[in-house]
Amino acid sequence: MINANIYTKELKRYRNSLIGWSISVAVFILLGMAFYPLLMQEDMFKQISAFLENPFMKNMMTAFGASADMWTNVLGFYSTRNAMFIMLLGSFFSILLAGKILAREEQEKTAEFLLTKPVTRLEVVRSKLAVYLTNLILLNIVIFTIGLLSLEIFKGDSRYSFKAFFIHWFYALLLMLTFGAIGLFLSLLIKRGRPIISLSIGIIVGAYFIDILSRVTPSADKFGYLSPFKFIDTGVLRPDYALVGWRVFYFLGLSLVFIVLTFVRYKKKDILV
Secondary structure (H helix, E strand, O other): OOOHHHHHHHHHHOHHHHHHHHHHHHHHHHHHHOHHHHHOOHHHHHHHHHHHOOHHHHHHHHHOOOOHHHHOOHHHHHHHHHHHHHHHHHHHHHHHHHHHHOOHHHHOOOHHHHHOOOOOHHHHHHHHHHHHHHHHHHHHHHHHHHHHHHHHHHOOOOOOOHHHHHHHHHHHHHHHHHHHHHHHHHHOOOHHHOOOHHHHHHHHHHHHHHHHHHHHOHHHOHHHHHOHHHHOOOOOOOOOOOOOHHHHHHHHHHHHHHHHHHHHHHHHOOOOO
């Protein structure tokens, strides 16, 4: 069971942060998709196509999923131009929130006040984990709603699959959950609950770089499986595009491992007050 008082208090504590991130992501999505109708203008599209087909740039742009065929479809454009940046922003939000939600009491020296109340350490972890998940889900509801709205507003004559959009969104949610679980565990390895902002950013940027390197360099393809980004299927225009069991299992399994490790670590951790 979760502690209602802790859950309510923590939701209020992170409310403004959630609102700020939600607005930022919503604006980013809409501004990014506003470029699509301009891209579809004949002269502009010819210039972009020539750029994408340039032998020097083709391999690199393919690594980002950018191609003339993908960009002629509104969902293809969304998944390559917008979705990757959304996944990065969402992952930053997830790992940064998770990285401080358990460590904050120790950092602010209020852990003694919390732990002397009639609550167990497991209740504290469960309650704060519930707050983290609530924030993550609410942010992703915003991403889903604004993303779908932007597709409808800017699609023009282009058609897209709602199923493919939903699947891609769900993969992104799983990715953010995974980074959040990693952040929860790492925050408990730092003494005095010090912020892990630099470490968190480094993990995500490093994972993204590894994924891109594996796509650009065929010999490094297997190396890319060290990155959670590698397990995102971005082929939204394929007729057989669907949720793949082993990909979902990877994200959920890795998240579960780090969450269990978080419970074990917090139960045994010497919390400084």
